[in-house]
Amino acid sequence: MKLQQNTRLALFSLLEFAADPQRQIPAAEIAQKYGVSSHHLAKVLAELSRVGMVQSVRGVGGGYRFIGNARRLTLMDVISRFEDVLPVEGNHSEATPVGRALASVLSEIDAIAKASMSSITLETMLRIVERQQAASAAPAAPKAKPSKH
Amino acid sequence: MSKTTPPDAASKRRTKAMAPAPAAVAPVRARTALSIRAVRHEDLDAVIEMDAMVTGIHKRDYWNSLYRRYADAVATGHHFLVATAGSEVIGFVIGEVRDWEFGSQPCGWVFAIDVRPDARLMGAATQLLQAICQRFRRAGVSKVRTLLARENTLILSFFRSQGMMISPFIPLEMDLEQ
Numbered sequence: 001m002k003l004q005q006n007t008r009l010a011l012f013s014l015l016e017f018a019a020d021p022q023r024q025i026p027a028a029e030i031a032q033k034y035g036v037s038s039h040h041l042a043k044v045l046a047e048l049s050r051v052g053m054v055q056s057v058r059g060v061g062g063g064y065r066f067i068g069n070a071r072r073l074t075l076m077d078v079i080s081r082f083e084d085v086l087p088v089e090g091n092h093s094e095a096t097p098v099g100r101a102l103a104s105v106l107s108e109i110d111a112i113a114k115a116s117m118s119s120i121t122l123e124t125m126l127r128i129v130e131r132q133q134a135a136s137a138a139p140a141a142p143k144a145k146p147s148k149h
Numbered sequence: 150m151s152k153t154t155p156p157d158a159a160s161k162r163r164t165k166a167m168a169p170a171p172a173a174v175a176p177v178r179a180r181t182a183l184s185i186r187a188v189r190h191e192d193l194d195a196v197i198e199m200d201a202m203v204t205g206i207h208k209r210d211y212w213n214s215l216y217r218r219y220a221d222a223v224a225t226g227h228h229f230l231v232a233t234a235g236s237e238v239i240g241f242v243i244g245e246v247r248d249w250e251f252g253s254q255p256c257g258w259v260f261a262i263d264v265r266p267d268a269r270l271m272g273a274a275t276q277l278l279q280a281i282c283q284r285f286r287r288a289g290v291s292k293v294r295t296l297l298a299r300e301n302t303l304i305l306s307f308f309r310s311q312g313m314m315i316s317p318f319i320p321l322e323m324d325l326e327q
Contacts, residue, residue: 115299
């Protein structure tokens with residue numbers, strides 16, 4: 001499953017905000033961290049604000065903060081705001097047996113991706129981030145010698 | 150190629166679905182400390198009732214059979230634990246250590262977990278899972294697995310929140326009708 005850039009930006013932003021919900025984070029900070037233009041990010045944040053996932057705070061020290069429920073909001077909730085999430089029943093418009101067979105196999109992959117995205121909340125994502133940070137910080141284990149076959 | 154050994158009925162069953170939680174948790178239970186212990190025979194009525202809330206079927210014979218196989222079977226790597234709040238049984242978990250199936254190293258399998266709908270959001274399922282994982286660790290395994298329907302987003306989300314990820318195994322099936 002390949003996500004469009006706006007969707008990825010929405011997920012990056014929400015995870016940054018949800019990691020520290022008390023803090024108002026300027027859009028420029030997110031834009032710099034992920035190497036995108038503030039103008040581009042502003043459109044994404046406007047949509048997240050419109051649907052009530054973040055709140056815009058104006059003035060000095062302003063920015064955005066997370067106002068959703070990180071224990072309930074899933075990746076799929078966010079993704080479906082930014083792109084079409086097709087049903088997983090397969091593409092019945094395929095005219096040929098080969099086309100239908102291929103669509104059937106591809107729909108298996110979509111179904112698994114959809115189930116994953118629908119079951120992972122922002123809170124779970126933040127835990128995965130923490131685990132990966134902890135793993136990166138831990139001293140590297142000695143490399144195993146390659147086994148001979 | 151991995152060896153594929155058909156599991157017994159217990160591990161073939163999908164992890165049980167948890168029924169939708171009610172809007173509010175009973176405040177009395179919210180203040181009651183939870184404890185986790187091995188199932189006792191007198192707990193079965195509560196477990197059967199809990200299962201019937203989800204499946205709509207009272208399966209007394211099935212649960213009696215499961216009790217005989219899993220209660221007091223720690224030595225064989227079988228675990229049937231309950232969560233209690235005061236004197237009430239509010240949840241259960243069942244699992245076991247299975248060796249070398251599907252070409253895998255010995256690992257723990259959780260094949261049923263449930264918490265009474267009016268006792269959700271108290272951390273009972275988390276404590277049940279932690280308790281059975283602790284027993285798996287003591288048995289010397291370092292991996293725990295489960296299997297459930299991908300439409301079951303409630304319990305999928307629960308297992309995900311506990312750190313479970315997609316495993317390197319893919320479940321497969323086919324229709325046997327001619």
